[in-house]
Amino acid sequence: MTTTVVLPEVPSLGGLYARGAGLSLARRVRSGPSVLPDVDYVVRGVRSDASRLTEYQHLLGEPASDVLPAGFVHVLAFPVATALMVRSDFPLPLVGLVHLANRVTQLRPVLLDDELDVRASATDLRAHRSGTQVDLVTEVSIDGSVAWRGVSTYLARGVFLAGAVEESSETFDPPTPTGRWKLDGDVGRRYAAVSGDRNPIHLSALSAKAFGFPRTIAHGMYTASRALADVGAGRGDAFEWAVEFVKPVLLPGTVTVRIAHDGDGYTFAGWDSRSGKPHLTGSVTPLR
Amino acid sequence: MAQPTPTPEVRQAYVLGGNRIPFARAGGPYVRASNQDMLIAAIDGLVARFGLQGERIGEVAAGAVLKHSKDFNLTREAVLGSALSAETPAYDVQQACATGLETVVSLSNKIRLGQLESAIAGGVDSTSDAPIAVSNRLRRALLDLSRAKTTGQKLAAIAQIRPKDLAPVAPNTGEPRTHLSMGEHQALTTAQWEITQAAQDEVALASHQRLAAAYDSGFFDDLVTPFRGLTRDANLRPDSSLEKLAKLKPAFGLGLDTTATMTAGNSTPLSDGASTVLLGSADWAAAHDLVPLASIVDAEAGAVDFVHGDDGLLMAPAFAVPRLLARNGLALADFDYIEIHEAFAATVLTTLAAWESEEFGRTRLGLDGAFGTVDRDRLNVHGSSLAAGHPFAATGGRIVATISKELHRRKAASGSDAPVRALVSVCAAGGLGLTAILEAA
Amino acid sequence: MTDTYLNLVNSGFTKKVAKQLGLPQPSPLRRYEPGQPLLPGAVLVLGRGSEADAIASFLSSDWDLDVHRHATPDTRYSAVVLALTELTHPDQLSEPVLAVGGVLKSLPKGARVVTISREPRADDAPAVAAARQGVDGLLRSLAKELRGGSTGNGVVLALDVPVTAPSVVGALRFFLSTKSAFVDGQLLGVDSAAGALPSDWDKPLAGRVAVVTGAARGIGASIADTLARDGATVVAVDVPAAGEQLVTVANRVRGTALQLDVTAPDAGARILEHALQRHGRLDIVVHNAGITRDKLLANMSADKWDSVLAVNIASQLSINEALQTSGDFTDAPRIVSLASTSGIAGNRGQTNYAASKGGVIGMVRATAPLLEAFGGTANAVAPGFIETEMTARIPAVTRQVARRLNSLQQGGQPVDVAETVAFLASPAAGGIVGRVLRVCGQNMVGQ
Known part of the structure; x- marks a missing residue:
């Protein structure tokens, strides 16, 4: 029980x-x-x-x-x-x-x-x-x-x-962008301040290095929440919001994004336009 | 779809003339001129052309896209600095690059309703004297400091400030929601519609050649008043050629997986300038011995959801024009002139491509097929923004004054009662578009 | 455009030094301001006969002047009018001329001497012709003797023109007033009794519509100002490139600005269309637009020659033609054209300019008869050295010398030209036909 x-x-x-x-x-x-x-x-x-x-x-x-x-x-x-x-x-x-x-x-x-x-x-x-x-x-x-x-x-x-490993290595093909996030170096600290999530990997380059990252990284939930904000009022009052975090966003950094209508809802993706590698993908689907 | 309600019978509002200062390139001869300076010059030139010294005009509406906070009432301040009567009311309008056309449309509607007898529409923009803001952190600290009462509070407010907060923040033309510049947005649309650089360069070349020809023939003698030593639009390159344009390196769309086609030559540069349009009722025009050039028949605004990738940022006119024409029972072929603001050569071409596309017509416009084809000989006959430059809010006034004069000229030369019409289309930041029908008076 | 020398010799220590050195002593000229009395003091009218009496009586009754027929000792006359229209023999000059001589020393600064005489003709009796022509020499010499900014000018009547004809009275008033401050040593012919006196001498151009070319700056701007002051509605014309200054002028005079290249083939039509459309009529055209492209003839390019002739004379011919054939330039129209002393006396390096300005003089003489049927006139004004942006570019020493080479020993102001233009454009000047009036302070060169 x-x-x-x-x-x-x-x-x-x-x-x-x-x-x-x-x-x-x-x-x-x-x-x-x-x-x-x-x-x-x-x-x-x-x-x-x-x-x-x-x-x-x-x-x-x-x-x-x-x-x-x-x-x-x-x-x-x-x-x-x-x-x-x-x-x-x-x-x-x-x-x-x-x-x-x-x-x-x-x-x-x-x-x-x-x-x-x-x-x-x-x-x-x-x-x-x-x-x-x-x-x-x-x-x-x-x-x-x-x-x-x-x-x-x-x-x-x-x-x-012990047991079977679920294989998931989908290839990412960058779509037509709809926008761009320019993320300042202090985005991690600012999100930490409003979220309370002061994980050292988000706070300073030095503390991030201690955990094996070259620079500070953005909170995954910050990027997911920005995508949700970019979807805007079209998500409605009730919705499902799903995201997969693929690769951390180093700060400061630029994320090329596509946040677009897709069927009844929205799909979104954020990627590095130079490498073409994704940072996150996800969707927002209104529940009606 | 509901049956469109016929427009109620109202009287006509006429374009009686216009005046603008030559458009300068950013950092050029108007580098020290403020928005107010330029708008006053444009108004004073209009006053001089039409003998309106000391006249109390019904209303003056104008605006600037890039505006200092001290210019909260820019147009009224310009009126007070002008040769018009100080009893002329005035207000600011802001609809990005559609500002100038919106002032024409809204003031003409007031005239049509009998609320005004006369009006001056206009717009101005300076990218040379753009407002510079302080960073958000510095601004918050300064506001806290101004509210602080005790020394301790003051010190605390000052202590918030970090050295990097002191760096000024310049405005940019990026879309607030997407943070892509207008050029980057257009590059996406350009790629989507597979517009080639050669096609864009042809549009640019025609713009330069036609604007230069209009200047040479004296067409602008009663439309443009020199300012600060500039007598023609500084961006005008009469000796441009397809060879020269083809050599320019792409400036936008470099990160896309298609070939970048948009260069500095087929995109408008940042510009400084101001324009005005004199509007009036038939009675007011007669009482002031002025000849109506054209009437403002109807207008339609549009907007697209570029934020969520439905359409390109500057594609709203592609939707607004079909609605406008349907309401007026007109087709593209019914227009003698079509003025499409050349934010970029590609903007014009993607709009034309959308109208020519069967699929776009069916799926996006709800038509049976393609919306229609624009005869290139009727398009931007005296050049447009690629040659003249594009001080955002001033472009609408430039187009309306220019095409109104042309409409009147054509009608007078034809000696016929057949209507002579122009379609004006201006795209704007925010996914906006404003379109209007003008008819020769 | 400040004349520093003129200021120096009229103030304090430098004034004393200049006097001791015997340097030229130019006197600041008094100029017209609205509301100013025609003359500050009494006027002495000399000469015998009924016409002299008529002039004296007119000045006294119509203009309320303090008129004396004989010099009174201790009176400082503001003006002396020599009424000499009835001379039949040079002997008759003696009495009135010597009487003038008697008062010359007591004339105040800025005094006026005006002769009124008749035009000598080939069919005059020799003694009559001698007397009449003698006035010419007398006046020109007398003007050179006057000091302190005083001027001498003459009105010369054609055979049948009565002494109270509008243009005689108008010219007399112009010469007496401060409006003619820089007109000196000139004899202006009155050809007919045409013209009309204004109901209001302060607004002689009321109800008239005037076009001024080259109005954006300098003399043209001043002409626009002056015509507007006199009541005219002004259309200010200049090339599109001068539009910014043109706006200032048009708005100042509450007129309209017309950006136009006068050499455009349709310039006349566009001027007429604008004036009729906006103001309902066109009465006065002032051809002021002009350019200089100075070069010795040996070095003259075709471009320099042709452009000067095109702007300064060909454009005027073309515009006048358009006006005359329009049928809309028929209510006592006035053409006033800017000539130049260069066009009369010649000037080294200005063959092109002088040809064009000489052409202007010929043009007005031949144009005037075409307008006479409508009570119209065409006349020219020939400025001498006027302080403008153009003359400010003359090298300093040359400029100083040029300024002193006239009886008033100074350069004129744009307004001096403008006042003369305004007079010739006025209804009162209807009897002055095809003439040239110099505004040169009696420049020592030329006629």
Whole structure:
């Protein structure tokens, strides 16, 4: 039976990272992951802050309305999932986890005044050609009904499970661009400020180097949320927003993008126009 | 689709004349001239041409795309600095490159409704005297500083400022949502419609040759007033040739997997300049001994969703014109003149290509086939922006004044009552387009 | 365009030095301002006969001047009018001329001496002709003796012209007034009794529409200003390249600007079309547009010769032709054309310019009769050294010498030319036909 851990408030990511770093060191010596802890983490009565919301909306290019952008709900709720990931019985090390993909289902608008209940769990531990991946599922409910559901897929590189590896190496053919993102060197720090995600790989070249990146890299969720903002009002009140992160965006940097109508919804892609290599691909599909 | 409602009977609004200063290249002879200086010069030249000294005009509407914040009421300030009566009301309009045409359309509508008897439409732009902004961080810090009451708050505000925040931020012509420049956007459309450099160069050459011929024949004697020693548009290259144009290196579309075709020669340069158009009712024209040149018959604005890749940034006129013509029961062949603003030679060619395309006509315009073909001899007969230059908000006034004079001339020469018509099409940033029908008076 | 020398010799220490050195002593000229009285003081009218009496009576009654028929001691006369139309013998010059001599020393600065005489003719009795021609020599010499910015000019009446004919009165008033400040030593012929006196001497051109070519700057701009001041509606014409300055002029005079190259084949038609369309009529055309391309004839290129002739004379002929054949230039029309003293006396390096300006003089003489049926006239104004942007480019020493080579020992101002043009364009000048009036301060060269 699933255990429910109720936290008094959304924990700070900074503290969780510190804990996660310690545990990762300890865990690295273990031979391999086996099972996920059968536990849900819950925080009730989460409120958002108007000025933080406005900062977020301005940074991402969302209109400054009282409707919480789906990406903002993610930054509100995800630390609850992170708390689960730093449990000692969580099989993968927090530090060095790579955000592979994210899928959000926005069922109805979340408003600034809404009191949110957040529930997070981990599921589907599975093999990847470079290691092991897991889905962190976060649900946000208002008055008992789910308004927002996020599934964040993480990869622990070099941590292998026994079993078959799912092959996915689609080739990327750059489409006709519709725009361009010019990302300043401080985009990582600015997104860190509004999201609370102060992972050192986003903050300075020096700290990024410590983790094996040549320069600071942009938060994946920043790029995904910009794509969502670029889709604009056409996404409607209810939609599914899916993204795959292929290659990190080094900062400062320029991402050539295509955010375009595709059938009933939108597809988007961001790539390096010089190499033709993709950074992210995804879609936004209205739910009607 | 609902049946279009016939336009209600209203009186006519006429173009009575125009005046502009020669268009300069950015950093050229107008480098020290402000938007206000240039707009005053254009208005004063109009006043001198038509003897409007001290006249209280119904309204003056003009605008600038690149505007200093101190110029919040640019047009009114220009009127106060001009030879017009200080009791002439004025206001600013901003619709990117369609600003000038929009002032003509909206003021003529007011005249048609009887709200105005006379009006001056116009536009001005300076890329030489463009406003430079401070960075967002510096601006926020300075605003905090101005609100700070205690020394501590003031020091805290100042402490936010980092050295790199002090670098000025120059405006650019990039689209705010896509961050692609207009040229890059057009390059995508150019590639999509497979427009060759040779075809673009031909459009550019015709523009230079026709504008030069019009100057040489004295056509612009009563349309242009020199300013700061410049007597003709500085960008005009009467001796241009296809060979010279072909040698220019592509400037836009370099990152695409198709051949880049857009060069500095077949794209408009950044320009400085101002234009005005005098509009009036028949009564006002008669009372002032002025000859109506052309009436503004109808107009249609359009917009495309370039943000999500549906259409090219500058393709809105391709949609607006078919709607405009349908409402007026006209076809392209009913027009003696077709003026398509040459933002780029390729803009003209992609618009023509779309109209000639069966598929575009069926799938995008909802027609049975292609919309139609433009007779090149009727297109931009006295040259257009490629030769004249393109000070964004001033282009509409240039086109309307030029083609109105030509319409009147043609009608007078024909000695017939048959209508002589012009179609004017201006594309604009933001995926906008504004189109209008003019008819010789 | 400041005459520094003129300023120096009229102020303080430098004035004293100049006097001791015997340097030329030019006097600043008083010029017209609206509201100015015709004469600041009394006028002495000399000469015998009923015509002299008629002039005296007119000045007194119509213009309310303080008219004396005999010199009164201790009176400083602002003007002396020598009424000599009834001379039949040179002997009769003695009395009035010596009487003038008696008051010359007491004339104030800027005084006026005006002779009124009749034109000598071949069929005159020899004594009559001698007396009449004698006035010519008398006036030109007298003008050279006047100092302090005073001028001497003459009105010369054709055989049957009464002394109170509009153009006689008009010319007399012009010569008496400050409007003729730089006109000196000139004899202006009045050919007929045509013309009309204005109802308002301050607005003699009210209701008239005037075209001024070359109006963007210098003398042309001043002509536009002056015609507008006198009540005319002005169409300011200049080449498109001068449009920016033209706007300033047109807006200043509340007229209209017409950018036009006068050498264009349709220039006359376009001028007429603009004037009729915008202002309903055309009455006055001032041909002021002109260029110089100075070169000794030995070095003259065809381009330099042809362009000067094209602008300065051929364009005027073509425009006049268009006006005359239009049927719309028929209500007492006036053509006033700018000639030059170069066209009269010649000037080294200006064969092309002088040919064109001489041509102007011939043109107005032959054009005037074509307009007479409509009460029209054509006349020329020949400026001497006028302080303009053009003369400012003359080398400094040459310029200083050129300025002093006239009786007033200074250059004229554009407005001096403009005032003369305005007079010839006025209804009162209807009896002055095909004449040339020099505005040169009695330049020592030429006729």
